[in-house]
Amino acid sequence: MKKVNLLDYLDQTIEAKITDYDVALDWDTKNHTIEIVVRLFAENKANLEIDDVKGVVSEEEIIEFEDGILLFNPQKSVFNETDYLAVIPYEGKKGLAKSVIDAIIVYLNDVLAQGQSDLLDFLDAEDETAVFELKWDNQVLTKLVEEKQKNNADTYLPYPSY
Secondary structure (H helix, E strand, O other), X not given: OOOOOHHHHHHHHHHHHXXXXXXXXXXXXXXXXXXXXXXXXXXXXXXXXXXXXXXXXXXXXXXXXXXXXXXXXXXXXXXXXXXXXXXXXXXXXXXXXXXHHHHHHHHHHHHHHHHHHHHHHHHHOOOOOOOOOOXXXXXXXXXXXXXXXXXXXXXXXXXXXX
C-alpha cells in the first residue's frame, strides 16, 4: 500500500473538513512549494468600486478575494513572504508533521469563516477607506499544533516525489 504523502493528505483533509469555501492546492515542483489557495466570494450589492492590492479597480457584482498559505522548503524555495496569508516551512523530503497539517486545516476553516463575515461587512461599510484582508495569527496556529500533538503520536507526512 502506498504511503500517504503531504499533498495527498492535504487534499483529502481539505475536501473533508473545509466544505463551505473554495480551496485548491497548487504544487510547484520546481520551487518545492505547495500553496493552499483560498477564495472568498461576496455579492457587491451597492456596486462599490473596490481597489485590490495591485490598484486594479472593480465594480463587479460578485467580488472574489484570493489568498494563500505557502508550505515551503527553507533550503530550496524562493518567494515573497508578503504575497501570502501565511508561510510555513516543511522539512525537505521528510515533509511536515501531521499535527501541523491538521492544525492548519482547523485554523484555516476558522479564518475563512471570519473572513467571509468580514468581507460582507466590508462591502456594507460606508467607510471608503475600509480595508479587507484575512487575518492569520501564528500564535493561534502554534497552540492548535500543541493541542494536536498532545492527543496523538505525531507522524510525518513526506513531501511528494515527482
